[in-house]
């Protein structure tokens with residue numbers, strides 16, 4: 001079944017990692033409800049989500065800090081959904097690796113520890129054992145990500161180069177201080193959520209928000225424990241968000257988000273054209289080539305100046 005959107009699950013609130021680029025204080029101060037998602041509540045919520053919505057375990061906290069996370073993943077798989085996991089491996093038991101090998105993950109992103117402790121993880125024996133088992137596992141679609149240089153102990157296990165992606169760190173739609181402010185004007189679109197805004201964030205109390213950039217919890221679409229999924233996209237909140245995005249300057253989270261694109265900008269029009277004629281994927285593939293990647297990074301730096 002073709003994926004038409006995503007539901008990003010925060011299995012817990014108040015991530016113990018407290019990474020330097022993540023606005024945890026903001027969500028902790030605004031959120032009301034159980035800090036850990038109950039397995040039964042999770043199942044009730046999932047049962048209301050259409051099968052063409054991909055469930056992603058990521059959200060606004062490390063998913064495995066909820067000790068029911070593995071059971072949640074197994075449930076989602078058993079019910080026939082596509083799924084993705086984004087994790088620092090904190091809270092993950094090395095025994096989970098064997099279970100994950102049997103689940104076809106659409107994407108499995110591992111955030112690695114760095115040498116300057118930006119991603120604040122405990123690089124202890126359990127962590128290193130889990131990382132080693134994952135590296136040697138049959139799990140498909142693994143992607144490693146690091147902001148800085150890989151921590152030497154993790155590097156000893158991986159033994160291959162992982163690109164420093166510090167350049168993609170952003171303010172999370174204006175929620176993290178110390179980054180360049182973004183204030184888009186004009187009509188906007190979210191390339192991830194599309195015009196129907198189906199890239200939403202589910203919290204442990206069943207509340208569903210626009211997306212996982214909404215650390216201030218200001219754009220609530222509804223509650224999945226008490227309402228059907230479809231109702232979110234008919235809600236007043238949803239219409240307000242869409243109207244603001246379709247206006248020249250209406251206030252909405254996306255105006256401050258690095259992902260948002262101006263609908264009529266030449267860059268967006270060219271991208272759409274390439275996508276239509278099937279060249280975008282090809283262009284993306286060429287950036288995997290080392291020389292092309294260097295050229296891409298050069299353009300990226302020039303564009304930022």
Ligand code: SF4
Nearest residue numbers: 190211213254257260
């Ligand atoms: S805030 Fe960013 S990620 Fe969220 S819907 Fe808007 S553009 Fe997309």
